[in-house]
Amino acid sequence: VEIPISDKEYVARFRLDKRRLSLVRKDAIVMHPGPYNRGVELDDAVLEFAGWRYARQVQHGVAVRMAVLDLLVNAR
Secondary structure, three states, rough: OOOOOHHHHHHHHEOOOOOHOOOOOOOOOOOOHHHHHOOOOEOOOHHHOOOEOOOHHHHHHHHHHHHHHHHHHOOO
């Protein structure tokens, strides 16, 4: 089921920006599986946030997906 939503409405409702980031704890962790749409999903403030873990999550995400595929292919 497709729910029609404009780009402008999507950004207004879902983008993690400086204002929303100010509401989280200072030691919060922000994760994203990648790739992200800069300026749409995430504001530049997120990329500078100390808790931004994009690269680490992407790095580990590949290994996890490889392990799941190995289990499925080899039927263990």
